[in-house]
Amino acid sequence: MKKLLMLVTVLMLSVCALPLATLSLEPEMPPQPASAGADAVSETEREEEPQPAESEMRRRSYDRRTCITLCRGGDTVELSLYDYLSGVLAAEMPANFPEEALKAQALAARTYTLYKLMLYDNGAEIPPEHNGAQMCDDYHHCKAFCDIAAAREEKWGADADYYEARVRSAVEATDGLVAICEGEPIAAVFHAASGSLTESAEDVWGAELPYLTSVESPGGEASPNYSAEVRVKQADFAERVLEKYPQAVLDIPASEWFKDSHRSEAGGVIDVLVGGVRVKGSFVREIAGLNSTNFRVSPTEEELIFTTTGYGHCVGMSQYGARELALEGKTFDEIIRHYFTGVELMLKT
Numbered sequence: 204m205k206k207l208l209m210l211v212t213v214l215m216l217s218v219c220a221l222p223l224a225t226l227s228l229e230p231e232m233p234p235q236p237a238s239a240g241a242d243a244v245s246e247t248e249r250e251e252e253p254q255p256a257e258s259e260m261r262r263r264s265y266d267r268r269t270c271i272t273l274c275r276g277g278d279t280v281e282l283s284l285y286d287y288l289s290g291v292l293a294a295e296m297p298a299n300f301p302e303e304a305l306k307a308q309a310l311a312a313r314t315y316t317l318y319k320l321m322l323y324d325n326g327a328e329i330p331p332e333h334n335g336a337q338m339c340d341d342y343h344h345c346k347a348f349c350d351i352a353a354a355r356e357e358k359w360g361a362d363a364d365y366y367e368a369r370v371r372s373a374v375e376a377t378d379g380l381v382a383i384c385e386g387e388p389i390a391a392v393f394h395a396a397s398g399s400l401t402e403s404a405e406d407v408w409g410a411e412l413p414y415l416t417s418v419e420s421p422g423g424e425a426s427p428n429y430s431a432e433v434r435v436k437q438a439d440f441a442e443r444v445l446e447k448y449p450q451a452v453l454d455i456p457a458s459e460w461f462k463d464s465h466r467s468e469a470g471g472v473i474d475v476l477v478g479g480v481r482v483k484g485s486f487v488r489e490i491a492g493l494n495s496t497n498f499r500v501s502p503t504e505e506e507l508i509f510t511t512t513g514y515g516h517c518v519g520m521s522q523y524g525a526r527e528l529a530l531e532g533k534t535f536d537e538i539i540r541h542y543f544t545g546v547e548l549m550l551k552t
């Protein structure tokens with residue numbers, strides 16, 4: 204049953220985290236010029252440096268030793284977990300976020316990847332869109348991915364060395380670390396920004412997972428998409444509802460369409476009556492193109508005006524929350540433990 208619920212969770216990740224890294228990069232700390240002298244070590248000194256113990260060497264190399272296949276734009280490529288996670292970080296989180304937030308993101312992405320591989324081992328089918336690859340670069344399925352060379356050119360520009368080093372070092376600093384629950388990698392999902400509380404997996408996907416509960420999440424309002432307004436023509440909205448729920452009665456004033464919403468503690472609409480039919484909040488989010496299920500709606504003459512709080516499914520780690528916790532001085536493991544209730548960290552070797 205547990206496996207089934209996990210699988211359900213994955214299948215429902217069609218409303219997965221929206222890549223944040225497309226947001227403008229305004230460095231929260233200015234790029235530091237490379238120091239020619241401070242870290243310089245003479246050849247003699249270098250030779251005398253103690254070599255890391257063998258176990259430490261193994262620990263450091265887990266991500267480089269582990270290969271995965273990735274479907275990129277229809278082509279399957281094989282690459283190391285280290286390169287994959289670096290590309291995920293480049294796509295999923297602005298490289299100017301605090302170091303501990305980047306490390307938490309690297310750990311979450313590694314964990315989620317191993318979680319998916321575990322599902323395949325347990326008999327889950329690889330989605331047909333993957334063309335046989337284990338992962339793909341579509342955030343609706345897996346995680347967004349941006350090749351580092353492309354990120355350097357298209358995102359980071361003149362500060363490419365600085366940002367690449369930040370991304371790479373966040374992956375290296377967490378090499379082999381995975382968040383586990385009952386000995387298995389967790390579905391370490393994340394999203395851009397929640398309201399003051401994250402959503403539980405049960406409220407959003409109907410799958411109760413002990414580590415995806417609703418927790419406090421600060422700092423969401425720093426996201427440019429924290430509050431948003433979407434206007435949808437009533438006729439278009441009605442058409443989309445009727446496509447799936449032909450029994451809905453929508454030939455009445457739009458002010459009468461929405462009734463008896465059932466909200467989670469975090470504020471998201473779990474379900475609501477639309478034209479007399481009970482539909483999920485995630486369905487409304489999808490057909491109206493909303494940032495989150497935490498919405499209010501008010502009709503005008505021809506439109507519906509939705510106002511939303513938060514960005515993404517709001518389950519698991521909030522990326523802006525991770526940023527805020529890091530700014531408050533929390534370390535990456537504290538951030539992970541904050542957002543994923545009761546998990547332990549395990550070192551893969």
Ligand SMILES: [Zn+2]
Nearest residue numbers: 338339344345
């Ligand atoms: Zn995928």
